[in-house]
Amino acid sequence: MSELVLRDAPPPVATIGRPETYLNDGQTIRSWLFTTDHKRIGVLYLISITFFFIIGAIAAGLIRLALVVPDGSILTNDIYNKLFTLHGVIMVWFFLVPSIPNVLGNFLLPIMIGAKDVAFPRLNLLSWYIFMGAAVFELFVLIAGGVDTGWTFYTPLSTIYSNSWVIPAVLGVIVVGFSSILTGVNFITTVHTMRAPGMTWFRMPLFVWSMYATSLILVLATPVLTMAMVLLFYERAFGIGVFDPGAGGDPVMFQHLFWFYSHPVVYVMVLPGMGVMSELVTAFAYKRVFGYTFIAYSSMAIAAIGFFVWGHHMFFNGISEYSGMSFSLLSFAVAVPSAIKVYNWAATIHKGEIRLATPMLYAMGWIALFVVGGITGLFLASLGIDAHVHDTYFVVAHFHYIMVGATVLAFLGGIHYWWPKITGKMYPEFWGRVSALFMFVGFNMTFAPQFVLGYLGMPRRYHTYPPQFQFLNILSSAGATVLAAAYLFPLAYLLWSIRYGRDAPPNPWDARGLEWTIPSPPPPHNFEEVPVVDFEPYDYPNRIPEA
């Protein structure tokens, strides 16, 4: 390169100009909206899901506001129902499911396996457009007056009794599913065929393994939800009563189809978080990951067993005692691979050279919250305890520990970890740590009281409650404001850092992995030349720190 410059003697400004990165390779709006670069599509998703997160969070804030008083005098019943439905639909399909896969996965997966792009770049862009198309339906519902069935769209409420905008909401869910499916198809194919020379299956970063397992779930489970929603649509629009007992149908069948998707989709939310965790823990313990193959296979085991536990959502909705027992047993079984991962991370951190930077703080918080969320999941998988806490705030607290505790913390941890790579800028470390701390405290303050509330018998989705529950509800709502601050901090300082942050070096964390061998931000085609992988994953030195 330098020889060439000398011989051709271009004007000196050209040689000291900014290096070509994916960010300055065309700066028009058009160059973004018609891009097929997986990194830019990741950024497009980041912007879109942040927008939906804000909508979903506002709805959650209003719910917590309404629950400050026991008599329901702040919001009407109707608005309350619409708010929690909106919160659920937006957060599940427009934030949690696409969060890590479509943002970090899109950005990192090809780089991590040494590819120039995903297998089908145009399909990747199409997936974003479908996502935005689905969003139009949900935004229409939001503006037109909402939907009040809960995110589960249970029949016959959704088909016969609800007078709200069920049809557009259901259509939005159907459409957004195609976006998930296309991403899943793309990722599976990419992992199979786009790996660089030397990048064998067991040299892939564990994040890639988790993306692979996630994609399998997306491809196999999403179409079942699509069809369930199509049948729901037919039933509401044309009276084809597959779920209507009056017409010979069966409402429990809707629940089976719904949870056949919606339990595995919990792992679509959690597995990517686990993948991020494996990266964070090794980088900040500066140590080889403990039990690589166990973590890789446990991702696949979770994806596989996750398909056979859906009945634990329906223990008391008309399934037989024996299928209840089987689903209970299988739900216990799926906890095993999850626990394997947690133990492996703990062993990785053990005697590592631990650096408590922001991403590591999120990772530590993640482990704590996931353990609580996971163990309370076992409570719920036990038939006897579930009889007591089914449909109470105990369930709400449990799945928020998993979905917010595990997914959002991993997402934020990952965003901080890879922010220098994505934007080429460093964020202010001090504020990063403060917000991670706020996050942990605020989250526990919001949701820990809900375990108690649920155990004491406060049902979920109710707008009023007996006055003796008010103290815990106020505590929970107060925690929600701390949590809101913990979300607003990163939003502010990360945006600030894009303009004012210090330039990031290629490898600010001294971490391993192909993504840290290329400049920050990466050039348009990731690698100058196709990398040849001749190293094992996470080849940290494994030094024993001095006592």
Add this chain to the structure above:
Amino acid sequence: MPDGVGIELAEQFSSARQQKETGELGMWVFLLTELMLFSTLFVSALILRMLHPGAVTAAALHLKMWIGGLNTAVLITSSFFMSLAIELSRAGRTSPMRLCMVVTAGLGVLFLCLKGYEYYRDYAEHMTPFFAWRPYGLLGDPASRLFVDLYYVITSLHAVHLTIGIGLVMTMQHLARAPGFLSRHANRIAITGLYWHFIDLIWIIVYPTLYVLNR
């Protein structure tokens, strides 16, 4: 590969072989999704049969088994011609390949015509319970309506897929007119063929599930 058959390398790939494998694998994974989509309906139909065997049999006796059977034969024949087209594409023989693809699509259209005629007969026999204004032929157990409705849902979803397939095959044979098409995009014929065979396979499941099993 013979002369004049090959693949124009897209930006993200490093070899033609990689590109070919990627395209085919991508289609296979997509078809897996499609299979799950249809499976949901098959399971619904089978559960309905378990819940209401009498009503389902009564309704199924009104399905035109001979049209369904004829259509099965039509689609299997079309798949044969599609396979032939793929073989010819690998040999680089554009014109007979295009002919085979036109025959494939033509048999697809024949299927749709037969299906349309079947729908017409159903309509004439008052087997259209989803039309609120038209009396329904089978009184008694409402579950028979549900079965007939499901029959329409399943067969129309299949017909939509088949229509897409016909469009795809015709587009491909049209593009293949351009000189040197097979030297640039030989793999596209095989990928189109995968999709076509899949539609055929779905019908081969639809036919016993709806027509044969419930008699």
